[in-house]
Amino acid sequence: MKLDMTPVLNKRMSVLDFEFTLTPETVEGACDISEEIELTSPIRVLGKITDINGYMTLKAEVSVSYDTVCDRCLAPLSDELTFDFERTVAMNAASVEDCDGDDIIWIKEGKVDFDADVIEELSLELPIYHLCSEDCPGLCSVCGKKLDGECKCADKKEIDPRLEIFKKLLENSEK
Ligand SMILES: [Zn+2]
Ligand SMILES: [Zn+2]
Incomplete structure (x- = not known):
C-alpha cells in the first residue's frame, strides 16, 4: 500500500497512524515465503510513523495466521505469528547517518510503500521448525x-x- 506522507512532510502532523492488510500475491517484488507455510489470513499491519524534528521512524505490529505441518510427524497444524516491524523513514540518503539501506524506507513522490519489506521480515520471522506438541514422538x-x-x-x-x-x-x- 502506498502511504501518503504529505501531512507529515508539510509538518501538519507529527504522527501518522496507519492500518491495512496485504497478501504476498499482490505485492510487487515480494520475496518467497517457505513452501511449508500457507498463509490463512491477510497480513495485518498496524502502526504509525512518527516525525521528531525531521527524523522519522516507522513502528508497526504485523500479524498473520498460517497452516503448516509438524516437522516430526507431519500432522497438519495452524499457528499465528505477530512481530514488531521497525524502520527509519527518510527522504534521501543524506538525511540519515547510517545508510545501511535495508533498515530504511525511502519516501518517493511523497509516499512510502513498504509492503515488500513487511513480507521479507515475515519470511525471516516465521519459525523454521514447527511441532504439533512439545513432546510429539x-x-x-x-x-x-x-x-x-x-x-x-x-x-x-x-x-x-x-x-x-x-x-x-x-x-x-x-x-
Ligand atoms: Zn507431531
Ligand atoms: Zn512402527
Missing part, C-alpha cells in the same frame, strides 16, 4: 506410523530386551 522408523498409538511395532516384540536382563539376573540369583 514423531514417526516410527520401521512402519512410518505415529509412535503414540498408531505404531504397533513395540507390541510385536516378544520380550522387551530390558526385561530379558532382569530375567537373567533373577535366574542367576536363584542358583
